[in-house]
Amino acid sequence: MKKVIILQARFTSTRLPGKVLQQVNGLTILGWMIRLSREVRGIDEVCVAVPEGPPHHVVVAEAQKHGATVVTGPEQDVLSRFAIAARATSADIVMRITTDCPLADPEIAAEMLKMVVTSGADYGCNNEPFTFPHGLDCEVFTRNILEVAEREATDDYDREHVTPWIKRNKGISKVYLHGPGGDMTSWRWTIDTPDDLEFFKAVAQGFEHPPSWQEIVKVLEENPHFHEMNRKSRQR
DSSP: OOEEEEEEOOSOOSSSTTGGGOEETTEEHHHHHHHHHHTSTTOOEEEEEEESSGGGHHHHHHHHHTTOEEEEEOSSOHHHHHHHHHHHTTOSEEEEOOTTOTTOOHHHHHHHHHHHHHHTOSEEESTTTTOSOBTOOOEEEEHHHHHHHHHHOOSHHHHHHSSHHHHHOTTSOEEEOOOOOGGGGGOBOSOSSHHHHHHHHHHHTTOSSOOOHHHHHHHHHHOGGGGGGGTTSOOO
């Protein structure tokens, strides 16, 4: 059973163009994502799914620089892009982590992967309901159910966001990993705005490895003013 992380990445993000190529501690955001993906226990391959076309060639080059597999597909139909990547890598199980989450925790991702594999479920996630800070989100699903979604989903929103059709379908077996809850559910650790990027730069200082979520919490306890840096950024 082959297990593949597929990272969706493009150059033309609207609120922070080119964000995956922003440098933090000498590494691009995409570089951070590929590095932490390799730390996820049980993963066999890391694939970056990039839109077709010249604007995204720099993203392709950056992914290849870090040794990731690269697959291209439609920009807006991300569901199709994922299915193409899953077939190209012969994935049986797919993990989805978006490339705006460079503080994702490899250990949480590994727990999510193990839960889906051992339960035999078609789909699993750690954000229903939201019990972790936003930015630790990950999803795991079988290639079979991904291909069913690719055939059946027709709504533009479902095609753009990959898994809503799967999540809504009551006939699909699902499992959920729950976090600490409480105030942490309002914390924002993802990157969508310039303020988010500044927050990440502040938190990431001194880390030469993918930090655990507990290590990030410790940084925030020591520097509570970091929370204010991106508080105005739109939450979920």
